Amino acid sequence: MSTTQELVAPPAPAGWKRALGKARSNPTTAVGVVICIIIMAAAILAPWVAPYDPADQDIFNRLQPPSAEFWLGTDQFGRDILSRLMWGGRISLTVSLGAIFAAAIIGGAIGLISGYIGGRFDLFVMQVMDVLLSFPSLILGLIVVALLGPELINLVVAIALTAIAPFARVARAPTMALKERAFVEAGRALGFSHTRVLFRHILPNIMSEVMVMGTLWLATAVRVEASLSFIGLGVKPPTATWGGMTRDGFENILDAPWLAVFPGLAILFLVLGLNMVGDGLRDATDPKLRNE
Amino acid sequence: MTGFVLRRLLAAVPTLIAVLTLVFIIVRIVPGDPALVILGDQATPEAIAALRTRLGLDRSLWAQYFSFITSALVGDFGVSMVTGRSIMAEVGAVLPHTIDLTLASMIFGIVIGVPVGIWAALHRNGVVDVAARVLSLLGLSFPVFVSGIFLLLAFSLHWRWFPVIGSADLSDYGDRLHKLVLPTVALGLVMAAYITRVTRSAMLQSLGEDYIRTARAKGVPWRRVVWVHGLRNASIPIVTVVGLYVGILLGNSVLTEIVFNRPGLGKIIVGALNQRDYTMLQGLMVIYCFLIVVVNLITDLLYGVIDPRVKAE
Amino acid sequence: MTAPVLIVEGLRKHFVAKKGFPKPRTIRVRAVEDISFTIHAGEAFGLVGESGCGKSTAARALLRLIEPDAGTVTWKGENVLTAKGAALKALRRRMQIVFQDPYSSLDPRQSIGSALMEPMHVHGLAEGQEARRRAGALLEEVGLPPAALDRFPHEFSGGQRQRIGIARALTVEPELIVADEPVSALDVSVQAQVLLLMQDLRKRRGLSFLFVSHDLSVVRWFCDRVAVMYLGRIVEEGPAGRVLANPMHPYAQMLRDASPVPDPARRGVLPRIIGEIPSAANPPPGCPFHPRCVHAMPQCSQVMPGWTLAAGDNQGGVACHLHG
Ligand SMILES: Nc1ncnc2c1ncn2[C@@H]1O[C@H](COP(=O)(O)OP(=O)(O)OP(=O)(O)O)[C@@H](O)[C@H]1O
Numbered sequence: 001m002s003t004t005q006e007l008v009a010p011p012a013p014a015g016w017k018r019a020l021g022k023a024r025s026n027p028t029t030a031v032g033v034v035i036c037i038i039i040m041a042a043a044i045l046a047p048w049v050a051p052y053d054p055a056d057q058d059i060f061n062r063l064q065p066p067s068a069e070f071w072l073g074t075d076q077f078g079r080d081i082l083s084r085l086m087w088g089g090r091i092s093l094t095v096s097l098g099a100i101f102a103a104a105i106i107g108g109a110i111g112l113i114s115g116y117i118g119g120r121f122d123l124f125v126m127q128v129m130d131v132l133l134s135f136p137s138l139i140l141g142l143i144v145v146a147l148l149g150p151e152l153i154n155l156v157v158a159i160a161l162t163a164i165a166p167f168a169r170v171a172r173a174p175t176m177a178l179k180e181r182a183f184v185e186a187g188r189a190l191g192f193s194h195t196r197v198l199f200r201h202i203l204p205n206i207m208s209e210v211m212v213m214g215t216l217w218l219a220t221a222v223r224v225e226a227s228l229s230f231i232g233l234g235v236k237p238p239t240a241t242w243g244g245m246t247r248d249g250f251e252n253i254l255d256a257p258w259l260a261v262f263p264g265l266a267i268l269f270l271v272l273g274l275n276m277v278g279d280g281l282r283d284a285t286d287p288k289l290r291n292e
Numbered sequence: 293m294t295g296f297v298l299r300r301l302l303a304a305v306p307t308l309i310a311v312l313t314l315v316f317i318i319v320r321i322v323p324g325d326p327a328l329v330i331l332g333d334q335a336t337p338e339a340i341a342a343l344r345t346r347l348g349l350d351r352s353l354w355a356q357y358f359s360f361i362t363s364a365l366v367g368d369f370g371v372s373m374v375t376g377r378s379i380m381a382e383v384g385a386v387l388p389h390t391i392d393l394t395l396a397s398m399i400f401g402i403v404i405g406v407p408v409g410i411w412a413a414l415h416r417n418g419v420v421d422v423a424a425r426v427l428s429l430l431g432l433s434f435p436v437f438v439s440g441i442f443l444l445l446a447f448s449l450h451w452r453w454f455p456v457i458g459s460a461d462l463s464d465y466g467d468r469l470h471k472l473v474l475p476t477v478a479l480g481l482v483m484a485a486y487i488t489r490v491t492r493s494a495m496l497q498s499l500g501e502d503y504i505r506t507a508r509a510k511g512v513p514w515r516r517v518v519w520v521h522g523l524r525n526a527s528i529p530i531v532t533v534v535g536l537y538v539g540i541l542l543g544n545s546v547l548t549e550i551v552f553n554r555p556g557l558g559k560i561i562v563g564a565l566n567q568r569d570y571t572m573l574q575g576l577m578v579i580y581c582f583l584i585v586v587v588n589l590i591t592d593l594l595y596g597v598i599d600p601r602v603k604a605e
Numbered sequence: 606m607t608a609p610v611l612i613v614e615g616l617r618k619h620f621v622a623k624k625g626f627p628k629p630r631t632i633r634v635r636a637v638e639d640i641s642f643t644i645h646a647g648e649a650f651g652l653v654g655e656s657g658c659g660k661s662t663a664a665r666a667l668l669r670l671i672e673p674d675a676g677t678v679t680w681k682g683e684n685v686l687t688a689k690g691a692a693l694k695a696l697r698r699r700m701q702i703v704f705q706d707p708y709s710s711l712d713p714r715q716s717i718g719s720a721l722m723e724p725m726h727v728h729g730l731a732e733g734q735e736a737r738r739r740a741g742a743l744l745e746e747v748g749l750p751p752a753a754l755d756r757f758p759h760e761f762s763g764g765q766r767q768r769i770g771i772a773r774a775l776t777v778e779p780e781l782i783v784a785d786e787p788v789s790a791l792d793v794s795v796q797a798q799v800l801l802l803m804q805d806l807r808k809r810r811g812l813s814f815l816f817v818s819h820d821l822s823v824v825r826w827f828c829d830r831v832a833v834m835y836l837g838r839i840v841e842e843g844p845a846g847r848v849l850a851n852p853m854h855p856y857a858q859m860l861r862d863a864s865p866v867p868d869p870a871r872r873g874v875l876p877r878i879i880g881e882i883p884s885a886a887n888p889p890p891g892c893p894f895h896p897r898c899v900h901a902m903p904q905c906s907q908v909m910p911g912w913t914l915a916a917g918d919n920q921g922g923v924a925c926h927l928h929g
């Protein structure tokens with residue numbers, strides 16, 4: 001039997017790697033990655049590289065404009081804006097990453113299980129998700145934080161709650177398509193349990209969709225966290241948060257406009273960077289666009 | 293058509309009840325005892341008991357749920373715990389401002405987004421298309437309060453074209469419009485960006501369909517093909533996004549109202565949060581639900597107008 | 606004659622769907638109405654019929670990949686349809702399936718080695734190096750180099766994937782393989798190789814086969830016995846040589862006459878048969894074949910023909926009033 005003569009299909013990298021490769025060649029994504037890395041590095045390294053202590057008040061240097069000493073100026077208590085921005089980034093990223101991580105796991109599991117089981121159960125679950133989805137995330141987050149109290153963990157809960165439904169939807173659609181594929185039936189025939197089929201065979205195949213969604217929703221989470229802090233429902237002062245700093249700056253906008261501009265720009269850049277990455281990844285993994 | 297409208301109206305009732313149930317869970321069950329939340333840890337047991345009676349919290353959860361749903365469905369949104377005024381009256385007083393802003397932002401988003409999206413689709417990968425893609429990504433990334441503050445800094449403080457204080461006299465239409473410009477741009481930016489993207493991809497898709505190619509081959513003028521056939525098909529996703537975004541506009545108007553110091557639903561909600569006005573919050577959530585369900589209903593009806601097949605189904 | 610391994614009796618599977626809004630109508634697709642047959646040890650049993658007659662549904666139902674509505678399936682005296690938990694898992698080891706579409710039958714994110722070792726792990730047959738050694742040996746047995754263990758499905762051609770699918774079925778040392786049109790999705794040039802491989806395995810390992818196919822010439826070459834299905838029922842059954850050369854049932858005769866003789870270019874193409882295939886959602890009364898039957902008699906549209914044994918020993922039988 002001449003099996004060696006059967007041509008081996010040209011090796012193509014597996015889906016996720018291919019998507020990454022394709023995304024890397026897209027200039028928008030590349031710029032997005034650079035933006036995200038710079039901001040994340042600044043936030044992670046804040047304790048070591050921030051020029052000042054973010055809480056140090058200096059009554060002789062209040063409301064200083066940007067200078068060689070204070071690169072981005074100081075606020076009404078004389079605290080260094082750059083240092084506070086770096087520390088504030090930690091809060092933004094912690095809350096957003098935590099919330100999206102939780103939402104991806106909970107929402108992803110709901111979508112996976114609901115899509116796999118199907119039938120009336122699926123119909124019911126998706127109706128509940130639609131209801132959750134129909135609520136504006138900011139209002140939902142607002143109420144939940146207001147009721148639970150403005151603690152970091154509650155912010156994570158509130159933002160996660162607003163993002164569960166979209167993750168459930170994103171996980172469900174490919175699950176429903178995958179469960180019809182023969183390899184799922186083959187697994188059952190081989191005596192695999194539903195749990196094994198679901199988590200060992202279907203889950204790895206929907207990961208790329210969920211991860212793309214994760215980057216896009218990370219951007220939304222950063223925005224919602226900043227908005228909540230701006231409204232005054234973020235992590236309590238004196239902890240630096242970008243939204244809270246924007247709010248403080250806004251209250252001094254006539255005297256020191258840079259106070260509001262710099263944190264605003266920080267939020268904008270992080271959201272933009274994440275959107276650029278998510279967009280590139282989505283284009284690269286979207287089967288409809290793949291053949292273009 | 294009447295039958296279609298009636299069917300959709302009836303179908304909206306279960307949705308409404310479901311959303312109200314969610315509100316009940318969030319407001320009543322998630323935080324534990326609202327009386328404790330309102331009064332804080334230091335409150336005496338007597339004060340808590342009194343408040344519980346006043347808010348009807350001493351009844352069974354089912355009884356509370358039932359009366360919550362029934363009164364909401366007949367349009368009774370309750371009374372503010374703090375001012376004692378009817379929530380409907382408080383909201384009614386500021387609703388015109390919120391509706392002004394929401395509608396204006398929606399129109400802004402459509403007026404900018406649809407033509408730019410079509411233009412970009414027709415000149416795919418051209419300069420306009422690339423610019424539209426980059427700029428829409430940027431617009432999408434603006435938190436409303438950031439765009440609001442930037443606009444305020446530039447156009448009110450630097451150039452002084454627009455007032456800083458945003459509350460307008462409702463009967464003076466010129467003033468009302470003038471004060472609406474900046475908030476509208478701030479709030480409508482994200483919507484314009486989204487609509488641009490959706491229009492672009494929907495147009496690209498619909499222009500690629502077979503029958504469009506057929507129409508072209510048959511000699512139907514290109515202009516007509518684009519506007520009549522292309523846009524008709526693209527309009528379903530556009531309407532979907534607009535419908536979805538009205539909810540987001542309503543949510544984001546909280547931020548716009550703070551930045552531009554405008555009265556509105558958002559201002560009330562923040563006020564209620566600060567004063568722990570529990571009944572007000574609950575009533576506001578219910579009102580948001582109604583607004584969103586109504587918007588979804590209008591979206592559905594628009595589908596029927598755009599695409600007769602939806603109605604027949 | 607060897608002992609029976611698999612006995613299927615009165616198997617039935619209907620699909621129910623609700624369609625239409627606001628007044629939903631219930632549509633019942635009678636994919637498998639009433640099927641009985643027996644497979645003996647080492648025997649290859651063919652199942653033929655037009656597209657949509659319920660072959661795949663029957664195969665999946667008897668393996669409990671979908672739950673049948675009625676009937677009994679017995680594996681060596683053990684009731685398959687009532688088995689639960691560990692007993693069902695043990696039964697699953699005995700019967701394996703090879704699918705038609707080699708592209709969707711392998712998990713795209715799982716390496717070949719892992720796909721072959723996972724069933725061994727699940728059934729506690731082998732772990733670690735021993736499992737890997739067995740997996741490599743299985744690959745060799747199906748004609749692939751052991752180096753394929755660390756590759757992923759997309760690196761293989763359709764024919765190679767089908768070999769991998771067969772190797773995976775063999776990991777649990779089954780006694781019966783259900784092959785649902787195992788070669789019809791493959792290039793004609795590759796079909797023969799895969800068929801030869803299965804024939805080889807069958808002889809070497811003494812496997813029994815339930816072989817589902819459109820292709821009468823392949824069935825005739827591969828199978829000992831064959832059943833002809835029509836609208837969810839078996840209309841004729843018997844030794845492959847007899848049924849395919851001298852069919853008794855008018856439908857089987859039609860299949861034979863429409864079948865393109867050894868032209869390999871048309872293999873796997875459904876023979877064109879006169880008349881429209883009636884829908885399994887709305888089967889005609891009496892003999893289900895009567896609207897298309899050239900021999901139809903008045904009683905055919907009213908009375909369902911019973912099962913008549915063919916003359917001779919072990920020559921099978923037929924369901925037709927002509928032979929009643
Ligand atoms: N999951 C399902 N839900 C509803 N109907 C189904 C389902 N699976 C199969 N059917 C229907 O049952 C009938 C028999 O299908 P089946 O796949 O068993 O036919 P088949 O003989 O294998 O055909 P083919 O040769 O095309 O594979 C068809 O009418 C099919 O549409």
Ligand code: SF4
Pocket residue numbers: 854855856892893894895896898899900901902905910924925926927
């Ligand atoms: S029973 Fe009648 S209709 Fe059916 S196959 Fe025989 S002759 Fe034809």
Ligand SMILES: [Mg+2]
Pocket residue numbers: 660661662785
């Ligand atoms: Mg089939």
